[in-house]
Amino acid sequence: QSVLTQPPSASGTPGQRVTISCSGSNSNIGSNYVYWYQQLPGTAPKLLIYRNNQRPSGVPDRFSGSKSGTSASLAISGLRSEDEADYYCAAWDDSLSGYVIFGGGTKLTVL
């Protein structure tokens, strides 16, 4: 089983806009919804984006998601120090008998 491909690290300064990419294939991102999670140190992942671009209640609109073909992106605008965390993408994969596949994670540093 492979994972979705994310850059291992990203960085930005406060107020800046940063994007994190997530690359997959036709069997996962190409044919299913993409989800994004934020994981602060020592805590459980928190859902940021579901169904490509939907925000759960309580998630600021500074966070947005998009998808095109077999790739997806998470954008964070108005970067804040509290956004420093690990970010993961995920999708259902239709191969084998079907399973959830995660990205390797991106460590976001706020400079």
Added chain:
Amino acid sequence: QVQLQESGPGLVKPSETLSLTCSVSGGSISSSYWSWIRQSPGKGLEWIGYIYYTGTTKYNPSLKSRVTMSVDTSKNRISLKLTSVTSADTAVYYCARDYSSNCPPAYWGQGTLVTVSS
């Protein structure tokens, strides 16, 4: 708001069976899908599988031969068993509620660390 709490032994010996429970509070376990996910120390996330309140399951193909999930609607909890564990199974184990079938998990419990060691 539904809350999830994982519980179980923090230490399991190699070759034995890992058993965890996820207690659901603030809502019914019925009419939802429930997932287990794990995260090895310093590593990424791995989906273990999901179970519907009716008992329907789907497991990660890479773990399928060793995983069993069950649901107890009377106690509002789900359970995970992973057999023949090795040190590679050392991880934080999370349970989560899904929006629907065949999709990534939505709302996660706080997780519980399980170490496999003699």
